Amino acid sequence: MKKILISSVILGLVLALGGLWIARKSIISTYEDDLSKRFYEPILGFYDKTGTVKKEVFPVKHFTITWKNTGLWFDNTALAKTLSGDTAVFFTIETWSKNSIFSRADQNVIEKVLTGEFDQKTKELAQILSKTNKPVFVRWNPAMELPEYQYPWQFQSPPAYIKAFNHFATQLKKEAPNVKIVWGPAGYAGDSEYWPGEKLVDCISITLSEKKQMDSVSFHQAILREIKEKLHRMRFMNKPIIILGAKEKMPFAFQQSWIQEGTKDERIFTNTIYSSQNFVPDSVTKPKRSKMILGVYDPLEKLTQLPALQVEHLFTDWGEIQKGEIHKKIQAVVARKHDIILTVEPWKDVKKMNDPDVLQNVLKGQYDSEINMLYELIEKTPQKVYLRWAHEMEIPIHRYTWQSQDPVVYINAYRYFMLFRKNKPKNILRVWGPAGDRGSIDWWPGDDVVDFISFAIYGLPDKNITDYQKQELFSDIFNRKFYRMRFANKPIFITEFGVKGPKNYQNRWMQNAAETLKNNKNVFGVSYFNQHDTPDAWGKIKAPDWSIDATTFQNFYTHLE
Template identity: 50%
Template sequence: MKRTSSKTYLAIAFGILFVLILFFGVRFLLKNYLLNIYYPTNQQVVAVFNVNGESKVLPPGSIICYNAVFKNTALWSDKSAFETALSNHDVLITVETWLKGSDYKRNVLNEVANGRFDKQISELGAVIAKSKKKVFIRWAPDMEVPTDVYPWQFKLPKDYIEAFNYFSKRIKQLAPKVQIVWGPSGYPGDTEYWPGNQMVDYASITLGSSSEKSVNYYPLAGSIPEMLKSKLHRLRFIDRPVLIMSDEEGLKTNFKPIWLTDQQSYHHKYINTVYSKNVYADSAKIKPERTALKIGVYDPNKKLFNRPRITVEHLFTDWGEVERGDFERNFLQVIDRHHEVIVTMEPWRDNSGITDTIVLENILKGRYDKQIKKLFDIISSTKTIVYLRWMHEMEIPIHRYAWQSQDPVSYINAFRYFMQFDGGPGINVKKVWGPAGDRGSVDFWPGDDVVDYISIAIYGLPDKNITDPEKQEAFSTIFNRKYYRMRFLDKPLFITEFGVKGSEAFQNKWLANAAKTINTNPHIFGICYFNLYDNPKAWGNIKAPDWSITPKSMIKFCSLLNE
């Protein structure tokens, strides 16, 4: 056997030593120096929109865009080029926080708020504090888009807000002059993640967002002006200038000043209504609290309406029923039972039976003025309180109703036209704005002066494909999610539709949870159970859910409710 020489052993030993030195050296370098990766991005700030000040298009390169990636597995980082850019240019830094390896499944927002990235924040703060130029920091953008392109996306809004404010406070302490940018894409539901004015200097939106392109829940706008219009509209509760960003080459050099001018003109046109300063809100508004709870039912088969504590009945109607007199007959029957009335007016079918596909436009043109007047005359002819709910569930991105998935400003104008028509309905009528409570609800908020109550719908079945009743969401889960979306608004809440399917035992369990939630939320002024199956046409080939409960279950539910 050939013997291994001493030189070979020595070479092996030096090789092992070199590997160990390299390993621990790189590890030390990663841990102590290469905490962050810095690199220039293709994104660009193309314009600034300021509804209360100057809006302007920015020449290419006015603000250099960099990414700072908090992921301490970097083998390379062009930190010197980054520091040079900070010395010579205004810079916008988009900060990304990532977890590595097995930690990837953890909630990165909680990790930020718990101090996991403090060293990375400190490094970034020390670098940007030296700059004499303007520095913008945009942390964890596109957070509202329901996708997983980034690990912080589509998490609980409260988790995002806590992490955002934690990061922003620390970076401000290190670099007080930095401009903090809250960076939603501009997707429906973005304001759920609004962290408040205290830490935010600018908002931003992204035209042609890659995150948005990865999902198809909402249709993409057909043109840049349409996209700009919808995204800026969604920020109307935010009193901050908006940086308009894009990574599409065509927009970087061809963003047209007329697009910005048109948006300024559009906002000014509705400055006293849709874009009034009254809609600006920094945080959740204080909600009024009830003195007594209204309990109602939608009960066409008349199985629950005469039970103890039921004082409200729900009627759905349309133009045709008002014209024929069917609505008046049904309405007066409820009045004769000495019950208050929820009237959900669905303005989509008249006596012709043909659905009006451009109903918002026709309302504003006065096509239905006679029907509106007749409806107002009927519901205002009594001293009984009537809750008038008009064009409900407008925000759901479907076309079940002709007023759904429409331009929010057109909807708002039609809502206001109706509620203010000929001076509005009588003093006994309470005006109800009734979104389902889904993403983007507040995009359709018509204004304090035409709303007395907000209504939402709560049904246990979150998905048409769920057939197991046990998989239905709890009332409290749905309520907390939907009610949080109303935090900019200060009106009392009336849950005008709620229901659950399943065995009587399961329904009772679900309703017990509902009662507990209602008792602990005094801003809920009224509730109304939907005691029927849903409209089969809305469910296609799937059997429509039956929300009906027994009188015994209704009595038990009412017994759990506080007076």
């Protein structure tokens, strides 16, 4: 009996140890590197304005290399096998490193790259790739701009991602200089924030999204629209673009001719919207100010008599121009010998009617009379006029009828307005005024029609937040929005900013603003919004009041210079 019991115990231990070994092997295998075909994201085609990628390179086999640790590559033989044959190869590298076999995917893979933990693995990969004569493309941690937690390298700061990308690319190019480095955003709004620069990038890839349950006509139109939108976002990068897609999730076959169709606007507007002037070299130095321009939007005239003030902000629309009301407003500012920021909101005629197709109708000449009246008025004004038109166009809402529109249509309408007079009045300075949100640079109208870039800075990060203490610091908002303007080599004029709350809170927020602006010489002017916001825009929530008193404003500008 005792022998049977001992045997049972031994057998149980053996089985248990065996189970642990199998479980351990299973767990460890999940953290081993992986090489597999990337069936779900095939290469559909390419668009190359540069002429640097030969058509005979395609078709291309697409593989995923998944790095789940920072050790050496797990199977050199399998990697070498993918390079056999005559077909070009496209590798997408994903870093899914683990701290231990029991942890989740690292959220610090960017940091691991920057500290060199992947250097040896990268070097080994490069040595293998350097031995082939066929075209090899390597894409590293793609779709970085998507606002979702699909990959551990998403939701990282753009500068950190860029440093990591360039670190990897530098290491790879050192050992395998013939490999083509691919920067691979999905092609969504804000992708340009992650652009690592032209030095190390050979090609760009974008990925078309899934298309299901569509008839052939709808599918065709959806594909054309997506090609147009995503390639438009690449207009600042003069690189060949490889188009990927979810081929097996498309109800109809992709046609190469669709790329030509989707890029029609680029050929039509090659000398304006898609001009080479948009390719701002990384080495270009932005202009620096000597003295700050100080202004306010102050319809109740609580701050307009302050001696440091130089400019006043006015808003107008078609109705005010038609009735001549804007003339009276301008005269009042001129009487105080102040320059003018004039924001033209192209809506609301004398009948208070909004035009839902205002951009298209501007281009058709429907508002030529109002535009001409405005220019005649400005020409007679003895002061400088900072002319801002159809601002905050990129916010994905419909507060204004020109928002959330096709960037190409907006840009052409903006250019139509700013170039309305063949000879621009000498006192006009043109201001392009996005909110500064993600993807705002997609609406950039061109260097020749912009003298200043303006974006808005308000403390409330979301209109559903009413607690003043949850407002963001001026510095945090400014740094984020200023970075988004890096493709445009123009000075900044912040024509709107404001903070709500009790005086002591406003003073602290405004002091942070002054310190931020003092340290950034690219900002030439600031204008405070000394009024509550438009009530209608906030629905059931009370519109925030950004008003400050004279002592708070004086304290702000004494810290500016």
